[in-house]
Amino acid sequence: MSTLLTDRALLWLGALLYLAGFLTGLVALLRRQPRPGLRTILNTLLIGGWGFQMAGLYVRGMAVGGCPLGNTFEILQFVAWSAMVVYFFVGTTLHVTLLGLFTAGYAAALALVSLLVPHWDLTRGLKIFGNNPWIELHAALAVFSYGVFGLLAMTSLMHLLQSWSLKHKRLNGLFWFLPSVVQLDQINYRTLILGVGLLSISLGVGASWWVRDTASVDVPKLAVTLGVWGAYLLVGLLRWRARLVAVRFAWVCLVMFIIALLSLGPVNSSRHHQVPLIHQR
């Protein structure tokens, strides 16, 4: 492979295409004139960005001998990639207006921040899952569920903006194009179920190996992971029982994701002493 197309170069290209998609949508929105074909242009940029990002993650994966989830940089890239995968399904099946714009902004922010903080990619874990594909599946599903929760945070943000605009009678600009409150609420609920389901499967797979060697996982990692899962599960149950609805539900989903993102730090650092590391120049 050309030295120009290193994993980071590909990931840069992906992030820039996400950013281009976000800016294209934003400019059209600010001009209040979404031209015919805008959705196609936006989706082409996002698919292109996603393709480059996947290629970058693939190259990185080949280098580290497994799913590239060995440092904060790789995890954030994977979370952004996962959110885009979910968007492609949700966006195309439900035709949620502006979700592409929000997802593009979110994925661009996540990918660019991870690229702009070199410290997060100074060390790479080599074969961090050993040769156990189940542990690799457990990790990939867990991080993928974070991507789903990220998209949930975006739809929750859209719900909050739409509710605010309707409550305060500020109905122009961005607000005009947002999906309905009911549609966003339903999407939030379904996305939450998907995220909790994926995280549950991931933890189930992880637990089946953990019981064979309970020392293999640090207590902080175990506590944080179970805490995030339990909190999302509780939110889902409260929503199901209609005890946590509408704006409060959206706020909780948004705040929960920020907490979940912050929890990646302790989860990630807890295993660094267990795996061989490659130090970057």
Next chain:
Amino acid sequence: METTTPVLFFLGATHHTAPLAIREKLALDDNRTAALAAKLQAAPGVKEFAFVNTCNRVELYGVGHAGAVAGFINTLAEVTGCTDAEINAVVKSHIGHHAIEHLFSVASGLDSQIVGETEILGQVKDAYDKALARHWTGPVLNRVFQKTFQAAKHIRTNTGIGAGQISIATVAVDLAGRIFGELTTTKVLVVGSGDIGLKTAQAFQSRGATSITVASRTLSNAEAAAAQTGGWAASLAELPELLAAADIVASSTSAPGFVLTKDLVAAAMKRRAARPLFLIDLALPRDVDPAAAAMANVFVYNLDDLAKIAEANLAQREAEVARCRAILAERTAALWPQVAQSLNRPAG
């Protein structure tokens, strides 16, 4: 024998130039249209023509020699019974590319009383279809009208001329769409049997709402109103249950105090889980306690709120007019050379 080149012309009276009383006198029913058409067909200089006749305009678009154009005023006076002076005072005319530009403006809704309305395009299409079926049009008008429909579609798609609703009822329907999305499954409750409440209910019906209940203090009034919407009638005594089941409530009673109190709304919200409630207060004095708006998932809009949105939408449409006119001027300039060539072509 005519030897001069025919011209494309427009002659007409609209709400801009003629008061309602004159527009009524000028209005063309089927008999008058037939009489006018017969006279125009008999006139030696008129080659093509089409009438656009709505409640706000009586217009003739045609191709003919200058003398024939002037003769139309007399013919119109003859058919409608108006005096020449009355007609000359209100009729405006355009010739050549100005006539095309005017037709483009009319079909795009720029010349309408409610700027950006869409009904006019259908009316222009009907007028053209009628003229085409009766062989009143020819190559020039056929081309001009086809290009008119394209121009109107372009304006609607690429500008904000039709953005936003501009009547109280349709603004309320738009807002409901932003809360509930599809309105087909929403339950509409009309409180009071007043006219504005019923019009709002009908606006919801036109957007797909099928479940409409009218509640009034007097059941017979509710039944009469419900019959107009095809909905159910109920008494105001059932309001707590009705409110818990409804998604959209349009209230327009003449009660002196709040009909939908904060406590009543709070009790209903406890029984309706995650579903939002849209309260439209169309009454003066108000029917809905403004304090209800503070509750989560409750959206309250009164007459002033809806009127402000309608005004803002109208202002936004009007702000688009200049841009639309510039687009239409470009399209006219592109079309005119072809039309001029057709006009200059000797009749085969």
